[in-house]
Amino acid sequence: MLKNRLIPNIIVNNGHVVQSRNFKHTNVVGYAITAVDFFNNWAVDEIIILDVSRQPGNRDQFHNIIQGVSRRSFVPMTVGGWIRDTTEINQFLKEGADKVSINTEAVNNPNFISDAAKMFGSQCIVVSIDVKKNQVNEYEVFIDRGRKPTGLHPVEWVKEVEKLGAGEIFLTSIDHDGTKQGYDLKLLQQVCENVTIPVIAFGGVGKWQDFVDGIKIGKADAVSAANIFHYTQQSTFNAKKYLVEAGLNMRMPEFYKLSTPRNPKYTETY
Amino acid sequence: MLAIVDYGMGNVRSIYNAFNLLGEEVCITDDKNTLSSAEAIIVPGVGAFSDGMKNLREKNLLEILEKEVIEKKKPYLGICLGLEFLAEKSLEGGSHTGFGWIKGTVIRLQPNTPSLRVPHIGWNDTMVLKKEGLFKEIQKPTFYFLHSYYLKVDESEKNIITSICDYGGNQITATLQKDNIYAVQFHPEKSQSTGIKLLKNFLDDIRK
Numbered sequence: 515m516l517k518n519r520l521i522p523n524i525i526v527n528n529g530h531v532v533q534s535r536n537f538k539h540t541n542v543v544g545y546a547i548t549a550v551d552f553f554n555n556w557a558v559d560e561i562i563i564l565d566v567s568r569q570p571g572n573r574d575q576f577h578n579i580i581q582g583v584s585r586r587s588f589v590p591m592t593v594g595g596w597i598r599d600t601t602e603i604n605q606f607l608k609e610g611a612d613k614v615s616i617n618t619e620a621v622n623n624p625n626f627i628s629d630a631a632k633m634f635g636s637q638c639i640v641v642s643i644d645v646k647k648n649q650v651n652e653y654e655v656f657i658d659r660g661r662k663p664t665g666l667h668p669v670e671w672v673k674e675v676e677k678l679g680a681g682e683i684f685l686t687s688i689d690h691d692g693t694k695q696g697y698d699l700k701l702l703q704q705v706c707e708n709v710t711i712p713v714i715a716f717g718g719v720g721k722w723q724d725f726v727d728g729i730k731i732g733k734a735d736a737v738s739a740a741n742i743f744h745y746t747q748q749s750t751f752n753a754k755k756y757l758v759e760a761g762l763n764m765r766m767p768e769f770y771k772l773s774t775p776r777n778p779k780y781t782e783t784y
Numbered sequence: 785m786l787a788i789v790d791y792g793m794g795n796v797r798s799i800y801n802a803f804n805l806l807g808e809e810v811c812i813t814d815d816k817n818t819l820s821s822a823e824a825i826i827v828p829g830v831g832a833f834s835d836g837m838k839n840l841r842e843k844n845l846l847e848i849l850e851k852e853v854i855e856k857k858k859p860y861l862g863i864c865l866g867l868e869f870l871a872e873k874s875l876e877g878g879s880h881t882g883f884g885w886i887k888g889t890v891i892r893l894q895p896n897t898p899s900l901r902v903p904h905i906g907w908n909d910t911m912v913l914k915k916e917g918l919f920k921e922i923q924k925p926t927f928y929f930l931h932s933y934y935l936k937v938d939e940s941e942k943n944i945i946t947s948i949c950d951y952g953g954n955q956i957t958a959t960l961q962k963d964n965i966y967a968v969q970f971h972p973e974k975s976q977s978t979g980i981k982l983l984k985n986f987l988d989d990i991r992k
Contacts, residue, residue, distance in 0.1 A: 516900065516951065517907045517926075559907055559928075585801050590928055590974045607830055610797040612930065612974060632877070634793070634831045637903040637930045681903045681932070712901045735901065765907045765926055 517763050518729050519559040519736035520754055522743045523716060524549050526595075528567045529575045533741045535692025537644075537660035539566065543744045550583040553743070556751040557767040561587055562684070562714075562738060564615065564642075565595030566659055577609060584610020592640055592684075598626075600633055607634070615684055617642040618657040621664050621671075624678055631679030640714075641680040643668060645701055646688040653701055660688045668701065669708050676709050683709060684738070687717040692741055694720025702732030714738050722756035729762055786810040787822035789849075791839040794828040795973070799863065802973035806984055814843050824990055825849065825858055828973075829865020833874040833890060833933070836865050837882065846883075854885065857964045859990040867960070867967035868935055876933050885965060887938035888957075893931075895952020903932040904951050910958040910970070914946040917989045918959055918966065918982050927958070927970035927979060934969060935960075964990075 524546055525534050531543040543549070546563065553561055563583065565576045573596075580593055593606045594615025603614050614634075619626050620641050631639045645668045648654040655666040664671075672683055685705055687698035697715050706713050712735040715728040719739035728737045743749040754767035786803055788796050790812045803810040803826075811818060819825060827849075829836055840846050852858040862870060871882040874890035882890070893902045910925045919925060925947065934956040937945055944962040948955050949969075959968045966986055972979035 515909060516904070519906050581797075584797055585804075588802065588805070588974060588976050588980060590930065590971065604793070607793070607795055608797055610795065610801065612795055612798065612830065612971070632832060633835060636932055637905060638830050682905060710898070710901055711903065712905050736906070766924075 515763055517559070517765050518757070519714075520725065520750065520757065520764065521560045521562055521714060521736055521738040522549075522553050522558055522750055523562045523564065523738045523740040525740055526563060526565050526567070526576060526579060528569060528572050529579065531744075532566075533692065533744060534566075537688050537691055540692075546579045547582050547586065549744075550587050553750055554587050554589060555769060556748055557754045557765070557769065558589060558750045559765060560590045560592065560736070562592045562594070562615070564593075567595075568659075577605065580606060580609045580611060594640070594642055594684075600630055603630055603634060603638075607638070613638050613640050613682070615640040615642045617644065618659075620675060621655065621657045621666070624674065627675055627678040627680055631681070636679050636681035636711075639680050640682040640684050641675040642684040642686065643671060643675075644686045644688050645698075653704075656688060669704050672705050672709050676711050680711060682711055683713045685713055685715055690718030693718055694742075696720060696724040697728045697732055697734075699727060699732045702728060702734055706733040712736065716740075722753050723760075725753060725757055726760045726762065785822050786824050786826060787819050788812045788826045788828060789819070789845060790814045791836065791843055791845055793831040793836060793839060794865065795830050796828055798971075798973045799826060799828050802980060802983055805980060806987070808987070814845060816848050819848055819852060823859070824861060824987075825852060826861045826863070827866035827869065828863045829869070831865060833865065833868060833876040833882070834878065834880045836869065837880060840869075849883070853965065860965045860967075861986055862965070862967035863973070864931060864969060864971060867957070867969050868933060870965065870967055871935050874933065886935070886944065886960070886962060887941045888935050890933050890935050892933050893951060893954050893956075895954060897952045900952040904929050904956075907975075908949050908951070908970075910947040910949045912947045914961070917961060918946060918968070918985050920985045920988070922978060922981055922985070924978065927968075927972065927975040927982075929956075929970045931969060
């Protein structure tokens with residue numbers, strides 16, 4: 515039976531892993547490679563890495579990070595942040611990504627979704643959707659890392675991206691991000707009821723029970739978080755254990771030890 | 785040396801890394817001579833069936849694969865799209881010809897339960913039909929799947945299927961083996977230690 519997934523989200527700003535609150539990037543946590551090493555050993559089902567850097571010129575550094583982490587991650591990896599063309603998608607896939615996440619460019623140029631899905635298959639294209647309540651207290655899709663309103667309602671937009679060929683939705687509540695109040699379950703339900711592709715929930719997890727609620731009440735297929743996994747030993751392992759004990763159908767939590775060879779032969783150039 | 789076929793698409797890096805972890809000498813190549821001298825040929829794949837076939841054709845890799853795998857009986861490992869290519873045809877976005885090494889058609893997943901979504905993304909259990917070979921010493925055969933289409937093997941060749949995965953009534957061909965041809969629909973290179981063990985089993989099996 516298909517299992518629900520637990521997915522840590524690693525947010526990278528100018529080469530460093532950061533925490534985020536309402537899309538404001540706060541403290542630097544450390545290096546992405548270290549984070550991936552821990553998560554890979556601590557029973558996660560997948561890893562998402564997003565580049566949120568605004569300064570141009572840091573993109574090469576981000577590509578270096580992806581190459582580095584892919585050598586150490588033996589669970590699927592989704593890479594995203596500012597992806598605008600299929601050439602870069604291809605580059606990320608070559609570097610070891612399994613899926614890519616598209617956000618701003620999907621709204622600016624919806625054909626990009628269909629082009630990418632046609633070229634790489636729907637299963638490779640995750641559309642990331644950031645949602646915030648607007649001034650009239652209605653859900654609205656925001657792009658440009660939460661800065662630009664689009665006038666789109668999330669339900670209307672997810673139906674559209676599914677039609678265009680997206681394979682998965684990564685749904686973030688900007689209002690809940692970093693606030694530890696749990697997922698926006700109402701938003702999650704609305705989205706999950708209106709698509710037939712899998713939905714990953716993100717934003718607001720403050721305790722392990724929030725993951726359970728995201729799946730059981732919100733109807734998400736997979737649950738993701740960032741801040742809560744940092745600074746704690748075996749964080750993802752413990753979260754997984756909680757989910758299994760709550761009766762969810764997950765891969766059993768186990769510690770994995772995949773030791774890389776003493777003298778790995780990385781002869782290939784990228 | 786193991787050769788991963790580079791046809792311009794596919795997660796070649798992940799597979800390279802996985803074999804590297806096993807301490808294997810492995811290369812990513814589209815060179816005829818390298819493929820000819822390799823111990824085994826690995827065809828990965830992320831992408832659309834027709835684009836993949838087109839790239840293989842344009843790089844003249846189809847003839848090389850045919851020669852090495854069918855004529856010279858070199859071990860072949862197909863992963864995801866590398867499994868689907870084996871079929872006679874795929875109905876992904878029209879009707880497209882495959883290698884035709886296996887009797888069957890690649891069709892779209894149509895689970896009978898609305899809660900089961902397409903693409904089929906995530907960890908799922910496989911039912912192992914043949915334990916020797918790829919599944920040796922694997923206790924919990926749970927792997928990462930990432931696909932919208934699957935290979936439906938023709939009745940006459942059903943015996944080549946070594947494991948299946950049930951997805952809402954669709955009996956997905958999860959793994960198959962026909963002589964020197966091995967193929968898996970899921971992603972062993974991304975299925976943690978279980979997947980790495982399966983890749984090790986592949987190597988053990990072709991070397992025994």
